[in-house]
Amino acid sequence: VCECGSGRLHQHQTQHSHCQATADWLLSNTQVQPTVGIVCGSGLGGLAEMLKDRQVIKYSDIPNFPQSTVHGHAGQLVFGTLKGKPCVCMQGRFHLYEGYSIQKITLPMRVFKLMGVETMIMTNAAGGLNQDYKVGDVMIIKDHINMPGFAGVSPLTGPNDDRFGVRFPCMSDAYDRELRQLAHDVAAELSYSDFLQEGVYCVLGGPSFETIAECRLLHKLGADAVGMSTVHEVIVARHAGMRCFALSLITNRAVMDYDSQEKANHEEVLEAGRQRAEQLEKLVSTMVARLELNNNNN
Numbered sequence: 001v002c003e004c005g006s007g008r009l010h011q012h013q014t015q016h017s018h019c020q021a022t023a024d025w026l027l028s029n030t031q032v033q034p035t036v037g038i039v040c041g042s043g044l045g046g047l048a049e050m051l052k053d054r055q056v057i058k059y060s061d062i063p064n065f066p067q068s069t070v071h072g073h074a075g076q077l078v079f080g081t082l083k084g085k086p087c088v089c090m091q092g093r094f095h096l097y098e099g100y101s102i103q104k105i106t107l108p109m110r111v112f113k114l115m116g117v118e119t120m121i122m123t124n125a126a127g128g129l130n131q132d133y134k135v136g137d138v139m140i141i142k143d144h145i146n147m148p149g150f151a152g153v154s155p156l157t158g159p160n161d162d163r164f165g166v167r168f169p170c171m172s173d174a175y176d177r178e179l180r181q182l183a184h185d186v187a188a189e190l191s192y193s194d195f196l197q198e199g200v201y202c203v204l205g206g207p208s209f210e211t212i213a214e215c216r217l218l219h220k221l222g223a224d225a226v227g228m229s230t231v232h233e234v235i236v237a238r239h240a241g242m243r244c245f246a247l248s249l250i251t252n253r254a255v256m257d258y259d260s261q262e263k264a265n266h267e268e269v270l271e272a273g274r275q276r277a278e279q280l281e282k283l284v285s286t287m288v289a290r291l292e293l294n295n296n297n298n
């Protein structure tokens with residue numbers, strides 16, 4: 001029963017013990033003790049192929065893990081080293097629209113924290129709202145708009161578990177400033193600056209893509225890109241004191257015009273991922289090579 005004295009077994013306590021059990025199970029089934037965690041977005045699973053001495057564990061074999069149900073998300077953890085840094089890579093993430101609870105889709109962040117991960121790198125596919133953005137642009141996320149959060153849908157809803165973090169975590173520094181600067185520096189060295197952007201990502205529940213009116217509204221609110229993931233993971237990772245860096249690949253331009261014949265679809269999202277995969281992988285791996293692994297950013 002919970003230490004709060006109520007005599008009941010609370011969800012947060014179950015969650016901590018589930019996360020701990022999963023972390024212990026993973027640590028006993030891999031040689032790698034990761035300090036860097038990477039989440040691969042739709043069509044961006046190739047990042048995991050870059051790891052050396054790879055060890056793959058299917059989600060279906062991991063205690064308490066959900067399963068990937070979306071095309072373009074393989075559904076496995078890949079352990080290994082990237083440029084000498086011990087990493088765990090989620091080749092496939094979980095989304096609210098798959099029907100899992102918001103706590104369940106973010107459970108891997110807490111598991112990674114308990115395994116020793118200090119830095120999280122998230123990637124996603126997103127629609128470009130900013131009129132200057134083109135398909136194939138890579139956007140460093142500098143901030144987010146958490147639409148489900150406006151309606152009280154948060155992975156931190158419920159009793160706070162102080163073992164993970166504080167009741168009211170700050171989010172004005174969610175996307176690490178140093179890591180964003182590192183991304184700019186690396187992109188300049190690799191001559192990627194012409195397709196690099198930095199902007200605000202807005203998360204919606206999905207799975208339907210946005211209407212024209214919704215795109216116009218989100219643009220007016222200050223969002224540069226719109227998607228269906230990442231923010232919940234960042235909230236849980238920041239709550240637990242991990243550094244976060246996130247990238248959106250702009251896979252399609254949000255339709256803002258009633259005369260447009262364009263229609264967002266998942267196939268074009270995956271195709272845009274294929275087109276930019278190699279550069280995205282190079283950008284992330286070069287960043288990881290230069291990561292300082294002492295996290296003073298809790």
Ligand SMILES: O=P(O)(O)O[C@@H]1C[C@H](O)[C@@H](CO)O1
Nearest residue numbers: 041042124125228229266269
């Ligand atoms: O996991 P991400 O955010 O990359 O996936 C995006 C959002 C939807 O799941 C899907 C739409 O094509 O791609």
Ligand SMILES: Nc1nc2[nH]cnc2c(=O)[nH]1
Nearest residue numbers: 125126127226227228269
């Ligand atoms: N919500 C949303 N998610 C996406 N993922 C890739 N493109 C899009 C998009 O246009 N909208």
